[in-house]
Amino acid sequence: MRSRSKGYLEQVKAQPKEPVSLAEAVKKVKGFKAKFDQTVDCVVHLGIDTKAADQLVRGALSLPNGIGKAKRVIAFVDEGDAEAAKAAGAIEAGVDDLVKKVEGGWSDFDVAIAHPKVMGKVGKLGRVLGPQGKMPSPKNGTVTADIKTAVQEFAAGKVEFRNDAGGNLHVVVGKQSFDEQKLVENIEAFLNHIKKIRPSTAKGTYIKRISLSATMSPGVDVIVVS
Secondary structure, three states: OOOOOHHHHHHHHOOOOOOEOHHHHHHHHHOOOOOOOOEEEEEEEEOOOOOOHHHOOEEEEOOOOOOOOOOOEEEEOOHHHHHHHHHOOOOEEEOHHHHHHHHOOOOOOOEEEEOHHHHHHHHHHHHHHOOOOOOOOHHHOOEOOOHHHHHHHHHOOOEEEEOOOOOEEEEEEEEOOOOHHHHHHHHHHHHHHHHHOOOOOOOOOOEEEEEEEEOOOOOEEEOOOO
16 A cells, blocks of 8 residues: 655645535635646546446536536547538547557547447457547437547546446546635536436435545545435
8 A cells, every 4th residue: 555645644634524515615625726727527436336227427528617628529420520510629530540550559638439330440459448438428418420529528528427336436626726616516517417317227325435535636525405
């Protein structure tokens, strides 16, 4: 186990013992000091059966105040649409050459978008992009005929989420430098979206725990409001 800094341990001691309101949690996280503008993360523990395919929770969402970071997007499109995709913000676009490049090990991008009509060629990249969480999928809006809008939204910081084996969702909700209200608005938008897409087969308590943290800080538990 790696050792923690004195400052980190002091932050842990200063933690509230019980969950606090969202506004108070945001204020607490913004108070954690660092020498850089830390990323603020929200972790939500869901009451779902992760072994049941119909209870998996995944998708993508544009937060009202962005996340303070641009993403590198590539687009799998017919060559005739490649220039338009690049104009929308894609760092690379095309089909055959791009598939070959990714298949060869290139992965210097954050999100891959694909037009439905080229998925026959992109599908073979599943073994490469799947483990990285970058495989285009209709469920999170990365397989779409509206390439321009998708590229623009993801390049601007549209966030993707997918529950892990423990039923947790991890999502970036902004930067520590954001105004408190902007962080609150982003987190509320994310939580409201998660509630709307609750799997119909999920039983019992759906949102069990919410925690906020900054890159170098401990987590602060938030009161769960149903």
